Amino acid sequence: MSAAASIAIERSRLVSLHFLNLFRLVLAGLFVVAGEELGLGSEMPAVFRVVAYGYVASALVLGFREVAGYLGESRAIALQAVIDVAALSLMMWASGGYGSGLPVLMMVMLAGVGLVAEGRMVLFFAALATIAVLIENAWRLAVGDQPVDFLKVGIFCTGFFGIALIARLLASRAQANASLAAERGEALAKQQAVNERIIRDMQDGVIVADAKGRVLQSNPQAAVLLGMTASAAGSLEGLQLLDVDPVFDELMCGRHPDGRLLRIGPGGRLMRCRVVYGEQQGAEGGGFLIYLTDFEDIQRGLQQTKLAALGRLTASMAHEIRNPLSAVTQAAELLRDEKRGEMQGRLVRIINDNAHRIERMIRDVLALGRREQALPEALPLAQFAAEVIEARAFSDPAERDLYAIEIEPSLSFAIDRAHLHQILDNLLANARRYCSGKPAAVRLHAVALAGERVALHVRDDGPGLDEATRLHLFEPFFTTHAKGTGLGLYIARELAEANDATLELAANGPGADFVLEGRQKP
Structure with missing residues (x-):
């Protein structure tokens, strides 16, 4: 049993003992003031008065906590119980026996003692009261001045033990409940202290x-x-x-x-x-x-992460630029010595292709640097997608038939206009590269989502992507195209995130299905 539970039980016993002493004092005072008017002490008034005054004195003396502290709480309770039994037995003897009703008061006193006493002492007090009542009635039978009904006396004596046991069981249960409540209160206080410490230090x-x-x-x-x-x-x-x-x-x-x-x-x-x-x-x-x-601390952490990623990106970019630059240099050296026109044209194409590759790589990196300049606006999706397709099909009108737009005119997308154009252009270029080339091989459709959000799908009917490719699809400089820079999808995702949107590849199916999801209103 914890210290808190012991304190709670002891406090409960002290409260019960206090009220029991108060009841004893009131009862003793009632005997002194109105005992004879109630018909008590009818046979021996002098004995009744002496016992009543003595009972008052004992109730006053033993009611002080100092006396209980000097004698010890258990001894004080035992002494009070013995005095109760003795005083009430003498008063019953002086008042005409059990017919005076004093055995009922003995039951009340035994119930009170059962709440504060410990262990088997309660049974001792019940046995003491039983012996006192039996002796008093045996004396009356021996004297022969009035008949004795031992059935009623037996009922009273049985009641002494019953009342004492019930009171003790109730006291034990109350103590157990008090102990449990104190232990839980102590655990709750500890948990509350821990919670307060966590909240204070978080x-x-x-x-x-x-x-x-x-x-x-x-x-x-x-x-x-x-x-x-x-x-x-x-x-x-x-x-x-x-x-x-x-x-x-x-x-x-x-x-x-x-x-x-x-x-x-x-x-x-x-x-x-x-x-x-x-x-x-x-x-x-x-x-x-x-x-x-x-969030400023979070931003500083993100900035450090971005700087580290930028360092890796710069190192990777230097490596990627070295290859086309070497090709340009070598082609230029050969071109200077080459006299044949056919070979000169081939070398010039090599120079132009690699120069354009370097230019696209630098343009993509510059676009990544402009991601923080996003100015979102509600763009009508259907109209904007048609404009991007028209721009792509400007040099080749037949390419327009490759794209099918299935977007409700009412749907909009909150995003920077230049960013959405670059994202869509990249997705359409990839879809065009891997689709079958049939009419409506690339489909654009949008779905309204909960919370005023919208998802734009760009799907092609190509062979799709294997699992290994899907794992590295959005990494910088990863590409499956011989002339690609590997920055297109990486830049597209970065621009989407700059506009509080997401770009993901949907579950694998027939062809690739890229999903751009964001808000409808800025």
Whole structure:
């Protein structure tokens, strides 16, 4: 048993003992003041008065905690129980026997003792009361002044043991419940302390507010992230969120429950704010929980990652440029010495092809550098896709029949115009390269999704992609085309992410199916 459980049981016993002493004192006072009026002490008034006054004195003396501390709690309880049995037995003898009703008071006293006594002592007190009642009735039978009904006496004596046992069982159950409650309370207190420590030390800010926006609780990190002074950390309690920053009005109204990036607080720090609303949102008793995540630290980490990736990209690019540059140099050397016109034309084509390859590679890398300049706008998908196809088919009108557009005119896509043009042009070029060449070999169709989102599919009827190719498809400089740079799909995905969109390859099927998913409105 834990220390907390022992303390709880001891406190429960002290409370029960206090009320038992109070009842004993009230009962003794009643005997002194109104005992004779109640018909008690009718046979021996003097003995009754002496016992009543003695009972009052014992109740007063043993009721003090100092006496219980001096004698010991168990001894004090035992002494009180013996005095109760003795006093009530003498009063019963002076009042005409069991007919006075005093055995019923013995049962009450035994029930009270059963709540505070320990172990088998309760049975000892019940046996003591039984012996006292039997002796008193045996004396009356021996004297012969009145008949004795031993059936009623036996019922009283049986009741002593029954009351004592029931009281003890109830006390044991109450102690067990108190012990269990104390142990669970102790475990809950430890868990609460751990939770408070975790919330206090966590890097995210946590704010608990009521339905009116008044802060009920917060951790110190919330005040730090909002730009409060270090001494004011933890002082958000009681403040109105709108007084801290009016931007909290958007969060309180439930317009962005899934979280969004906001510059919030006096410090103007960029944070991701996520709100968890109570069940009674908007009601008087409702409230919400706000999590604040420092996004500037995340951005710094992402920037470091991007710089590292840019370093690898630069190294890979230098390696990739070396091959066509070597071909250009070698072709130029041969061209200087070559006299035949046919061979000169071939060398010139080699120079032009590799020069164009280097130019495409540099153009793609420059496009990657412009990904942060995205200016999203709601572009009509069907119309924009038709314009991109018209631009591709300008030099060869017959190519227009390769593409089939199945997009509802009402669907739009929130994205930068130049970025969408480059993404679509790359996807269409890949689809054109691997399709069968039949009419409608490349299909463009769009599907409206939940949450005002849209998915644009670009599917061809080519042979599709094997599993090994799918694993590396979006990696830089990975290509299956002899004249490709390997940057097209990598740049396309980067531009999509710059516009809060995604570019993925759908499940393998007949041909390749690229899915561009994003919002319909900026």
